[in-house]
Amino acid sequence: METITIQVDSEVAKLYQTAEINKQEKLSNLIKLFFQPELANKSLSQVMAEIADQAEKKGLTPEILEEILNDIIN
Secondary structure, three states: OOOOOOOOOHHHHHHHHHOOHHHHHHHHHHHHHHOOOOOOOOOHHHHHHHHHHHHHHOOOOHHHHHHHHHHHHO
């Protein structure tokens, strides 16, 4: 595994640094999904739609996905 650096504003950086490790891991997983080779050349909206499709195929409902995203954000 490697470490990367991304630029965010200071508030986001502080929130990330103080977040529980499981929230940091969830964000890492979202980034991994976003950069999968088959998604890398697509727009954000296309990537989000494909991720939602994959999640639905795995039994995740929109409500569960919203809860996961809320956990990451909050």
